[in-house]
Amino acid sequence: MALVVPAVLALVALGAAAQACLPCFTSHSQRLRICHMFTGRLGPEQEKCEEAFTAAFRGLLDVEFDYSQRSHLHDTFTQMTHSLEELAVSRGSYKVGFANAARKMKMAISQIKPVQDVLVTRGDQAMFSCVVNFQLPQEEISYSWLFAEGGLRTQDVNYFREVPGARGYLARILPVQPKHSGTFSCVIKQDQRLLARLYFFLNVTGPAPRAETELQITFRKVLRWAPQDAELVEPWTPSLGELLARPGTLSRVNLGLLAAAAACVSASATLLAWLFFRWYLSDP
Incomplete structure (x- = not known):
């Protein structure tokens, strides 16, 4: 059973935007069958049901969407x-059912957003804001960001991968590089229930960085340079023989100092020996 009337197909071919009218996505026989199920018989009551059905969805005439996204609404x-x-x-x-169904359809349409183009020069900052034009619930709202890389402009969820650590309603890239070209998607959920999905196509422009100057190349080489055979400085404690073997060590002054030191050592040894014998002979 066809769900799209020929007039809608013509709009699709032209790529135009249109209203989410009830007859655009449901056939007359479908609406008659639903009302017959509610009323159980033909007559004035079924006519009232059909009128209520149309009136409940009349508010969607103010909601426009891109027909390239019609498959989502089908x-x-x-x-x-x-x-x-x-x-x-x-x-x-049926009155309650039609009102609830129209409210849910309006919410579903508001979730479908066209891709927004973001043009940023290479090296600058890219900022994405995940803001919708309807009131979000106050509690248990979560944001996640996805990315379809390779400069791909798409709304097909199969091409997206999650961006780690991106959880707020704002996302920023600094500095922007050509590898960031592609489509970013913001997903808004409440307790795992999808509320909205926004798309941003990031187009990175600008020339490639200028070639390094000779001074920059030299400076980079200096930073990366490391000596291959670096000398290791170690502490040196010479022995007495090494000191005496050095030229100029046995001068008259140094010989006098050595003699004085030797006399002091000899006198100290003699004194210690005398004190030891005195102590030893004084014992009973």
């Missing part, structure tokens, strides 16, 4: 019709 409208059929089987109210 699945959402299909799920909506299934949920209404389940509500009708359980004898629920």
